[in-house]
Amino acid sequence: MQSPIPGALARFQDAFALALRAPEARPAAEIAALAAQPAFAVYRNTVMKGCIDALQANFRAVARIVGEKWFRAAATVYWREAPPTDPAMLDYGISFADFLERFDPAAGLPYLPGVARLDRFWTEAHAAMDHDALDPAAVAGLAPEALAANVLTPHPAARWAWFADGPIYTIWSRNRADQPFDADFDWRPEGALLVRPRDVVEWIALDAAGCAFLDACVAGGTLGKAAQAALQAQDDADLAQLLATLLKAGAFRKYETQ
Amino acid sequence: MTTVLTAGLGLKPQHYDAALACPAAGLWFEVHPENYMVAGGPRLAWLEAIRSIHAISLHGVGLSLAADADPDPAHLARLAGLVRRIEPALISEHLAWSVWRGTYHPDLLPFPRSSEALARIADNISRTQETLQRRIAIENPSHYLKIDGHAWDEIDFLAELTQRTGCGLLLDVNNVYVSARNLGYSADAYLDAFPGEQVMEIHLAGHMPDPNLGEELLVDSHDAPVAPEVWALYARLISRIGTRPTLIERDDNLPDFRTLLAERERAAAVLRAPLSKAA
Numbered sequence: 001m002q003s004p005i006p007g008a009l010a011r012f013q014d015a016f017a018l019a020l021r022a023p024e025a026r027p028a029a030e031i032a033a034l035a036a037q038p039a040f041a042v043y044r045n046t047v048m049k050g051c052i053d054a055l056q057a058n059f060r061a062v063a064r065i066v067g068e069k070w071f072r073a074a075a076t077v078y079w080r081e082a083p084p085t086d087p088a089m090l091d092y093g094i095s096f097a098d099f100l101e102r103f104d105p106a107a108g109l110p111y112l113p114g115v116a117r118l119d120r121f122w123t124e125a126h127a128a129m130d131h132d133a134l135d136p137a138a139v140a141g142l143a144p145e146a147l148a149a150n151v152l153t154p155h156p157a158a159r160w161a162w163f164a165d166g167p168i169y170t171i172w173s174r175n176r177a178d179q180p181f182d183a184d185f186d187w188r189p190e191g192a193l194l195v196r197p198r199d200v201v202e203w204i205a206l207d208a209a210g211c212a213f214l215d216a217c218v219a220g221g222t223l224g225k226a227a228q229a230a231l232q233a234q235d236d237a238d239l240a241q242l243l244a245t246l247l248k249a250g251a252f253r254k255y256e257t258q
Numbered sequence: 259m260t261t262v263l264t265a266g267l268g269l270k271p272q273h274y275d276a277a278l279a280c281p282a283a284g285l286w287f288e289v290h291p292e293n294y295m296v297a298g299g300p301r302l303a304w305l306e307a308i309r310s311i312h313a314i315s316l317h318g319v320g321l322s323l324a325a326d327a328d329p330d331p332a333h334l335a336r337l338a339g340l341v342r343r344i345e346p347a348l349i350s351e352h353l354a355w356s357v358w359r360g361t362y363h364p365d366l367l368p369f370p371r372s373s374e375a376l377a378r379i380a381d382n383i384s385r386t387q388e389t390l391q392r393r394i395a396i397e398n399p400s401h402y403l404k405i406d407g408h409a410w411d412e413i414d415f416l417a418e419l420t421q422r423t424g425c426g427l428l429l430d431v432n433n434v435y436v437s438a439r440n441l442g443y444s445a446d447a448y449l450d451a452f453p454g455e456q457v458m459e460i461h462l463a464g465h466m467p468d469p470n471l472g473e474e475l476l477v478d479s480h481d482a483p484v485a486p487e488v489w490a491l492y493a494r495l496i497s498r499i500g501t502r503p504t505l506i507e508r509d510d511n512l513p514d515f516r517t518l519l520a521e522r523e524r525a526a527a528v529l530r531a532p533l534s535k536a537a
Binding site: 007008010012013014016017020034037038039040041042043046047050051054063083084085086087088089090126127128129130131136156157184196199200 | 292293296297298299300301303319320322326327333336355356357358359360361362363364365367369370372374375378402403404405406422440449468470477480513
């Protein structure tokens, strides 16, 4: 238990932590003699650099798009607002995409928050629980009526999203894979699916029907319900093709008869 | 089978394949457990593959043992899970704090060595050792600040922690050199007074002058080869206390694996010297 009346150690740590994050504030008496030493900057710089490095490693496509200087300036603002809470820094930046949405200097780059969401998806897929992906052959033999009553559970590493505002998948995947990034693509809505059926995170473009289908699956709906959701999202969806694509990608881990 | 750990290397993702293929006898690898606190995926698979060939040391940075707070139970549980999975040869943490009131500061922060701090840290070490069911080693930190009001000398403080908790010590010779230079004391005298029988592991690393303050302030940067002065301190230490598992710690400005292996071989040669004397 932390004692209700802070002892000397706790008071020291309160003062030290504040001086690390707010150099402009007048340091508390407990650490005034320390904050006045030039060496105090070593701690301040190490803490800030550690956080910004971690964020840059976790948001590679965002960093490539905006360049290192812009990224690190934005990351500094984010760090002041949302310092890490967990020493496992792979998780740092969970709210970074939301931050970019309301970060004024990013207003001219409306696709940036979406790209940040896909960077975060990559990390989640990379660190997700291991599981064998469902073998497409296990489903191939079933009659359509039998299939419709089944539930397909998405693979623990599968992450997907539909971006109605623009070609987020194209922008993200080109930058994540360090491919040339030019304006050579159509400005249209796009979705993305990230999977890790084995060791490596893989990704494909996914249409609105596919995203709606997976949303229904993760909510526990039968394949029949998921198919309805897919057709609602996109009335010309080719369901057989969609299911084959998702199975081949390794988007599911198992299916259960209801 | 008991493997005798000689000199080891920090394991970096860039070197996974080379580490896996390296047959050097007595070689071991150290990682920060915080980088492997994941549910699954290639990181754990790599670590387990390397563990099947070489011993692993888990060197934590996130328990924040010197904070005036209990270790985070969730973090401790994840660490315990990793310990069960990897069965590390060594487990260590720092005489420092990094998590405070829910915020993680990725550094090893100092504190005044008071009796209050001693009691709190001893309690935190004991909780950790009980949860892990393992003896852990506590590392001496690098110092940059002149803190008035230490009630305890650092060596006495560490020795008292070993007495109260049964923990061991991780002696970072580069930290001793850097701290002695920054605060103005004798690194030789510090090492001579260090309780050698409690040392479970030794760290060697490179340092750099502070970019703004120059030689006046050395920074424990882990981005350069081990300095000649640190090698000399290390050889003298080993001749006094005998061999201990010794890590070449390199985190930044990473050279290729062969270069690190050559530096590791230099430590291994120092470790062979007392054995040949004894033979």
